[in-house]
Amino acid sequence: MNPINPSPLSPEQINRLFIHIKPKETEAHQLKGIIQFVKETYIKPSTLLPRLEITLSEGTFSSEASQNLTLIKATLSKYVDKLKTLAPEDRGTSSSGYTASAGASSNIPENRPPSPSQKDKERGASAMIPPKKAQSPHPTKKIFFTSEDRANEFCKYIQKQSQKSSSTHLPDLYEPYSEETHRFTNILCRKETIVDKALNANRIKIGIQPIAIACQYPRPSQIESHLGMLYENRATLLCILSSPEEIKKTQEEAENAPFLMEKTMPNYHLKTMQYGDYRVSSNLREKVQFDGNLTSSVYALSIHNIKENRKISIPMIHVENWQDHQAISAKALKELAQKALSESATMKEAYKSSRSFLNPEKCLPVIHCRAGVGRTGTLIAEMAMQSLPKEIPLESIITDIRESRNEHMVQTQEQMNLLIKSCTLSQRHLYTQTH
Numbered sequence: 001m002n003p004i005n006p007s008p009l010s011p012e013q014i015n016r017l018f019i020h021i022k023p024k025e026t027e028a029h030q031l032k033g034i035i036q037f038v039k040e041t042y043i044k045p046s047t048l049l050p051r052l053e054i055t056l057s058e059g060t061f062s063s064e065a066s067q068n069l070t071l072i073k074a075t076l077s078k079y080v081d082k083l084k085t086l087a088p089e090d091r092g093t094s095s096s097g098y099t100a101s102a103g104a105s106s107n108i109p110e111n112r113p114p115s116p117s118q119k120d121k122e123r124g125a126s127a128m129i130p131p132k133k134a135q136s137p138h139p140t141k142k143i144f145f146t147s148e149d150r151a152n153e154f155c156k157y158i159q160k161q162s163q164k165s166s167s168t169h170l171p172d173l174y175e176p177y178s179e180e181t182h183r184f185t186n187i188l189c190r191k192e193t194i195v196d197k198a199l200n201a202n203r204i205k206i207g208i209q210p211i212a213i214a215c216q217y218p219r220p221s222q223i224e225s226h227l228g229m230l231y232e233n234r235a236t237l238l239c240i241l242s243s244p245e246e247i248k249k250t251q252e253e254a255e256n257a258p259f260l261m262e263k264t265m266p267n268y269h270l271k272t273m274q275y276g277d278y279r280v281s282s283n284l285r286e287k288v289q290f291d292g293n294l295t296s297s298v299y300a301l302s303i304h305n306i307k308e309n310r311k312i313s314i315p316m317i318h319v320e321n322w323q324d325h326q327a328i329s330a331k332a333l334k335e336l337a338q339k340a341l342s343e344s345a346t347m348k349e350a351y352k353s354s355r356s357f358l359n360p361e362k363c364l365p366v367i368h369c370r371a372g373v374g375r376t377g378t379l380i381a382e383m384a385m386q387s388l389p390k391e392i393p394l395e396s397i398i399t400d401i402r403e404s405r406n407e408h409m410v411q412t413q414e415q416m417n418l419l420i421k422s423c424t425l426s427q428r429h430l431y432t433q434t435h
Contacts, residue, residue: 154430155416158398162407174406183216183263186408187371193404195233198225200372202405203361204380206388206397212365212380214405216372217242217265224276226268230366231278231303231312234356236347237365238301238316239340240269241375246324265370269301269316279304282316288339291331295320298343315343322375327414330421337382340365377401377409381419385426393429394419 167174167188174188175181175197182188182200195201199222201215213233217240218226230238242265250264272281282299289295301316317340322328328336344365348357356362365383369375377398384397398419402409410416423430 151417151420152413154395154420155413157431158395158416159407161395161399162402165403166407180219180221183219184371187216187373188406190403190405196225196229198222199229201229201366203364204401204404206384206392206400210361210364211384211387212367214372214376214380214409215366215368217368217370218268219262220264220266221262223266223268224278227275227278227280227303230301230314231305233362233364233366234312234351234354235314235366236344236351236363237340237367238269238314239365239367239379240316240318241322241367241369241379242324243320243322244318246370269299269318274306277305277307279306285315288317290328290335290339292329294322294328294332294336296336296339298339315347317343322369324370325374325412325414327378327412327418330418330425333378333382333418333422334386334425337379337386340367340379341383341387371408371411373406373408374411374415377405377411378415378419381410382422385419385422385428390426390428393432394423395431 163169165173167186173190173192175191175194177185177188181198187200189200189202193202193205195203195213195215199215199218201213203210204212204214213229213235215226215229229235247265247267250260251266254260254264268275268280269282273279280301280303282301285298285300287295287297296317296319299316299318300313302311302313304311317336319336348363351357351363367376367379381394381397381401384401385394388397398410398416410419420430
């Protein structure tokens with residue numbers, strides 16, 4: 001594969017390319033996939049990429065992976081060099097910013113005056129004064145968030161960005177509503193990341209890397225498909241954020257109104273039951289209390305595929321008192337995310353010798369609440385903040401999570417404020433650029 005020579009780029013073509021490689025977790029085939037993505041991006045100049053964010057971590061790779069990493073670095077280096085040669089207005093600074101780094105971030109200065117030529121020097125010092133350039137209306141600049149009184153501004157900005165690709169404005173990007181599949185008419189699935197058309201579930205990607213599966217609480221008729229998703233994708237964790245009281249309430253409502261039965265949230269994860277080709281059972285491992293009296297029970301969930309006569313066991317965290325549409329403390333969210341990441345990493349290590357481990361779209365944690373957007377999106381965003389480099393701002397994380405599923409991910413302002421507070425405590429940037 002020959003390195004790609006970048007061609008001149010228009011402002012519309014300089015949008016977003018985020019690549020992050022963790023050597024200890026990345027196989028050669030994943031690097032090949034990233035190279036192919038980069039190659040296709042260069043070859044197809046019409047491809048729109050909203051921001052350019054590149055993070056390459058140094059580390060030990062196999063010989064094949066090292067060659068691929070070297071090629072990626074060379075290719076991206078040429079791309080960034082090409083950006084440096086363009087005038088600020090040609091780089092699209094009014095709508096995008098970029099960071100290129102290898103292990104650490106480095107910003108390419110905006111509005112840098114051109115270097116004087118040799119003829120300028122010969123003509124004298126007066127010729128060395130560069131002509132004044134018009135300032136870009138929105139110069140690119142990373143901002144570190146230090147004041148919570150700007151939370152409302154950030155929330156409105158993120159909401160405005162999300163509405164551009166919402167299910168209302170761009171319905172063709174989403175699977176159409178189906179009463180058999182979806183609990184809510186406005187909680188739809190992005191087509192390109194959908195896991196199974198029988199389920200309301202999406203792979204959540206940050207950049208091009210899947211990091212989790214987000215889904216709604218399965219309807220009674222979807223339990224078999226839901227268990228099949230966990231089994232076929234070799235889920236590294238199941239995290240349920242709907243409380244026992246919330247689950248029980250839907251069941252009580254259906255007792256007085258049978259037509260609501262399909263809207264109930266069954267205890268599929270607690271009882272030993274058979275759903276079609278799958279038999280499920282669970283054993284309590286431990287009780288965990290996080291900050292602010294947030295409690296959870298941790299189980300070993302066994303899923304038996306009867307046709308294949310094969311079982312898998314995955315960790316399951318059931319958070320018992322995080323109320324719908326509400327937020328918890330920032331410390332409790334951090335502790336819950338740490339627990340989820342730890343359980344998922346341990347399970348992923350157990351899958352290391354399986355073929356599923358080599359597939360970047362498998363061996364992911366599966367997280368859901370009732371609709372799979374508010375509490376689910378908040379937890380996934382926190383998990384992303386804890387596992388990705390600090391150079392990646394919260395804006396990028398939330399935008400990518402919403403573009404992976406729908407604009408309701410991180411549903412309420414309370415949940416957004418919670419992430420902003422966590423972002424501040426972690427000393428992570430909020431914005432990619434001024435706005």
